[in-house]
Amino acid sequence: MKLEKDISLKSYNTFGIDVNAHQFISVQNEEELLEILKRFYASELFVLGGGSNMLLTQNINKTVLHINLKGIEVIEDQEDHVLIKACAGENWHDFVDYCLDHNYGGLENLSLIPGNVGTSPIQNIGAYGVELKDVMAYCETINRQSLSRKRFYTKDCLFGYRDSIFKSKFKNQFIITSVVFKLSKNNHQLHIDYGSIKTELDAKGITSPTIQEVSKAVIAIRESKLPNPKEIGNSGSFFKNPILDHSSLNAIQNDYPDVPYYEIDENAVKIPAGWLIEKAGLKGYRKGDAGVHTKQALVLVNYGSASGKEIENVAKRVQKEVKRKFNIDLETEVNVF
Numbered sequence: 001m002k003l004e005k006d007i008s009l010k011s012y013n014t015f016g017i018d019v020n021a022h023q024f025i026s027v028q029n030e031e032e033l034l035e036i037l038k039r040f041y042a043s044e045l046f047v048l049g050g051g052s053n054m055l056l057t058q059n060i061n062k063t064v065l066h067i068n069l070k071g072i073e074v075i076e077d078q079e080d081h082v083l084i085k086a087c088a089g090e091n092w093h094d095f096v097d098y099c100l101d102h103n104y105g106g107l108e109n110l111s112l113i114p115g116n117v118g119t120s121p122i123q124n125i126g127a128y129g130v131e132l133k134d135v136m137a138y139c140e141t142i143n144r145q146s147l148s149r150k151r152f153y154t155k156d157c158l159f160g161y162r163d164s165i166f167k168s169k170f171k172n173q174f175i176i177t178s179v180v181f182k183l184s185k186n187n188h189q190l191h192i193d194y195g196s197i198k199t200e201l202d203a204k205g206i207t208s209p210t211i212q213e214v215s216k217a218v219i220a221i222r223e224s225k226l227p228n229p230k231e232i233g234n235s236g237s238f239f240k241n242p243i244l245d246h247s248s249l250n251a252i253q254n255d256y257p258d259v260p261y262y263e264i265d266e267n268a269v270k271i272p273a274g275w276l277i278e279k280a281g282l283k284g285y286r287k288g289d290a291g292v293h294t295k296q297a298l299v300l301v302n303y304g305s306a307s308g309k310e311i312e313n314v315a316k317r318v319q320k321e322v323k324r325k326f327n328i329d330l331e332t333e334v335n336v337f
Helices: 030-039 091-103 117-124 197-202 209-224 246-255 273-277 307-325
Strands: 003-008 020-027 043-048 062-066 072-077 083-088 138-141 149-153 174-184 233-238 243-245 269-270 290-292 299-300
Touching: 020 030, 020 246, 030 062, 072 149, 072 299, 083 117, 091 117, 091 209, 117 174, 197 209, 243 246, 246 269, 273 307, 290 307, 299 307
Parallel strands: 020 062, 043 062
Antiparallel strands: 003 020, 072 083, 083 174, 138 149, 138 174, 233 299, 243 269, 290 299
């Protein structure tokens, strides 16, 4: 563990934004983490995981605490399921691959999501009809002030659409050190009717897919639409898909009868934010090195040397145009600092 001063965070955020950290410490285990939490007040620390769900618009004048805890282990092995524990610093997609290699089912729809395991409960990450809440058993945390350990079971986390108790009531109060997942060993419950998964499988002539084949289909879909952060800076979906009541949907259908939507319940539907942005004429919009991706309007990108402020300005332009055209307020999924 080493404290570094005035270092660039460009390689620690998937947007590739070049801002500096006043101080930077990367911790490899819980003992180091506790040592740092004893040395610094919680308000003096800026906690950083995989840097995949953030837009940095300014230098960080705090001590950046990089959570880099590693390790994967099966803690319970039953006939039909396992409980598998992954430490917070494990790369999410690498962990998904590990589970697929061992034929543990449940995470295949969540393949290729950027970021680390430790931040997955905060956002309740999700894709193609599956969310973290569907596969998490509990997560283990350390209180940033009392240094006490607390286990949060799924029911404790108040999971919602890209939301959890860690973004609201307990924001910045706990550091997630590991997440435990309950995954199937056989008779896997597949979710292939959401989005383009079934179409992708049909195109390959696959009628009874394995979890590995579902994962490959998801990866193919994501790679066809989403830029690789290693090639073009981005943070995946920048905006949440808005949830509307049926009267608001009907108002849009008057002008766009083919508007795509997904039923949530008898009172609400979800409309793809990417579709709204595209219809607002901003798919592929670019100002300098900041822009809206050409293939997926839900993704904002850094084509090279854009600043966080420039990307934030593009986001505000998108919100303004969608509001003007559809009277819908787009909410950001990415955290802006």
